Amino acid sequence: MITPYQVGPPNLDRKMEQTDGASQASIPPGFPKNRMEALSDGIFAFAMTLLVLSLDVPEGARNISNAAVVTMLIGQLPGFYHYLLAFFILASFWIAHHVQVDRLRQIDRTFLWINIATLMFVTLVPFSVSLIGDYPDELFAAIAFEMNLLAIGLLFAIQWRYATHNRRLVHPGTDIQRGKQRVMVVPAVSVVAILLALAGMTWSTAAYALIPLVMHFLPGKR
Template sequence: MRNLYQRFAGSSLERLSALSDGIFAVAMTLLVLDLHVPEVPDAHGAGPLWSDGSWAAERRLGSHLLDLAPHMLVYLLGFLTLGMFWVGQQTQLTHLARSDRHLTWIHLAFLTAVALMPFSTALLAEYTAFRLALVVYWLHLLLLGMLLLGSLRYAARADLFKYGEGDGAYTRAIRTAAERRIVIAQVLYAVAVLLSVFSPYLSVGLIVLLQLNSALAPKVWPLDRF
């Protein structure tokens, strides 16, 4: 009876995909909560547009918006990161014939890390100039990548992929490309973090570019062709 339970428990790909969609949607929504509308003292009582008080209030608002720019950049980074990993997980789930209890728990661990993304993103947004905050964010990326890679390799060992007549080679090619893409991306993230020796802002900018490339590939820089 126990072996029968282990065989069928957690085997629903549809339920796993639905849970994944929900957690990603919540995590993406929580990212924006770190963006706060700036408060400008006496802004509503500054007088007509042509008055000195109004222009002073405009300048203060502009200054606050400029101060918000790093937070906007990190918000974009967090959203791109979650979008990239959502696409990666959904691509994997699409090519699975079935799941099992072990694979489901690997994906639940992956979703646990996804749910923590608003925290590491907010930490990086608040302390962008601190290398420790950047390292924490990078370790989060590393954890997500390794869990996704682990689920791919486990599914291959457990023969959970769709290896049908005539399309087995295509599915194996997709799996190999996905594994290579994860590994190369993680190496590039590590290189970006090493650049924080010169400037953490340089590292954050490079990670944003890597995420944009991942969203636009293969049109710009196809990582899976390395």
């Protein structure tokens, strides 16, 4: 018997209810990943753009000679070096973030807050680069820059370990162990750089050149 409030045949109504239930079941629980990715992409792009402000335009008289301009630009080499170093390290972090998120089937509130903490330290990189650019020979400037990168690296590692604990957030079949190895490279290199700075090495940040080499020799697929 069809009641006055029934919009269609009983079988059709049941099929629609089953379809709605199936579509809702196909939506993963938690928060949508695309919102987090959009925020992260924007902050990484903004931080990488701000890095260029760490480079100072040489000041001088208008009728300055070419030789003097070259001399002033040579004086900017430490700033260019740290700009390039920070830019490519942030690019590496952004790629790592993309890879991590691609391995996730869902995210939750805790993962979001860890990610937000990571992004907070990402926004500090332009400041720490400016600091080491202005004081390239000072111990505190080098350590501030290296501690900044250490914090980002450690939070990336914490984020990955949280997501992979009991496969909490990752897709089935994800190579968890290889991911754990890769996320510890930057923290390990940062510790080496800090120790070199404490030992009195002026260019302790050169230790970050080890990152591609270490990544290349890690076991697993490339």
